[in-house]
Amino acid sequence: MAGEYHGIFVERARRQAPSNWLAIRGDALYLASAVLPAGFASALHVYFPDPWPKSRHHKRRLFDPQTVDLVLRLLRRGGRFSFATDFLDYGERVVEILAGYPGLCFTRRDRPWDEGPRTNYEAKYEVEGRPILRLEGILEVDGREAPLHPLGAKAVLAATWVDED
Numbered sequence: 205m206a207g208e209y210h211g212i213f214v215e216r217a218r219r220q221a222p223s224n225w226l227a228i229r230g231d232a233l234y235l236a237s238a239v240l241p242a243g244f245a246s247a248l249h250v251y252f253p254d255p256w257p258k259s260r261h262h263k264r265r266l267f268d269p270q271t272v273d274l275v276l277r278l279l280r281r282g283g284r285f286s287f288a289t290d291f292l293d294y295g296e297r298v299v300e301i302l303a304g305y306p307g308l309c310f311t312r313r314d315r316p317w318d319e320g321p322r323t324n325y326e327a328k329y330e331v332e333g334r335p336i337l338r339l340e341g342i343l344e345v346d347g348r349e350a351p352l353h354p355l356g357a358k359a360v361l362a363a364t365w366v367d368e369d
């Protein structure tokens with residue numbers, strides 16, 4: 205979570221006082237790779253993430269072949285995944301990437317969430333009548349055991365040797 209949204213979340217959480225919560229402010233990819241443990245989350249909500257439209261910036265996307273593993277491995281077995289974007293080209297790319305992710309079962313949602321908009325951007329975009337692509341799914345393996353996404357794995361070079369002594 206970044207910037208002002210961290211403050212809004214903290215203020216709301218203090219007001220509503222749920223029994224436990226933790227808000228972490230920082231770069232999502234750094235947190236996913238270095239701070240948050242694999243397989244810890246029962247749900248992952250990603251709403252209107254920055255689409256980084258320039259191709260040289262795609263690797264900053266939360267869902268790119270080289271970052272998708274970092275994000276989805278946070279889920280435990282049976283963990284739920286929800287996603288929404290108004291940037292439809294990016295949404296279609298996310299659909300393509302997720303379709304190749306072993307162990308992830310997801311569908312497009314063709315209507316708003318039952319309880320109404322989940323975030324400020326979603327509320328604003330619904331009022332404006334902007335099309336929104338929504339996805340929901342479940343990870344059927346534990347993130348700690350999930351194999352690499354085949355597209356991301358292609359970017360990994362490995363060398364091995366056999367010590368014959």
Ligand SMILES: C[S@@+](CC[C@H](N)C(=O)[O-])C[C@H]1O[C@@H](n2cnc3c(N)ncnc32)[C@H](O)[C@@H]1O
Nearest residue numbers: 205206230231232233251252254323324325326
């Ligand atoms: C379009 S806003 C959506 C905010 C909120 N999710 C909503 O739906 O109302 C995108 C947010 O993602 C944050 N963001 C972009 N890249 C990020 C990153 N790498 N790590 C954490 N937050 C990031 C931006 O600072 C911005 O607050």
